[in-house]
Amino acid sequence: MNYTVIFDELLNDPRLAAFAAEARNALPTWFTDQQQAAGDEIRRLGEAASTLQGAPLTPLAPQDLPDWIRLSLIDALVWWLLDTATTCRHSPSPYSPKPVFAVAWKPGLIVCAACTGLLYPPRNSIASATCDGCGHVCAGPATDDGIYTASVILGLLWFDVGLCTDCRQTYPGHGPR
Ligand SMILES: [Zn+2]
């Protein structure tokens, strides 16, 4: 069994909240304070982005996400935690909690808030129009075939996926079109 599957099962385990609370109590205060500050920061970014896009920030349980989104997000977390991800030059570390960013279309890359530019393909490129769910290259909003970027926040990780109109229907957090 690989770590992504183990982590996925853990997220679905009803005992997780109690376990996480116990783990938090065992951690030094400087670490939990930093983690709290980083959590507040990523929540603020999420709220700002949702206001900008006019799409509400929707609380979701991990199991509400389509499997492919949940598992690619967990892949990103696991690679980061195991130190097998490629990072930006600031080497964001799980041992020094700060918001981190990853995207479905560049698996294995984790960057800090200053380096999110590394994640996004050039505007109007094929890559920027490709759905991460099914591989469809969207023609553009003029033909009602636009691409929609969905952002999922889990803990300190911000994870973006590009969705075509069809795949967007399977995404529970989708806001107004
Ligand atoms: Zn960086």
Ligand SMILES: [Zn+2]
């Ligand atoms: Zn699609």
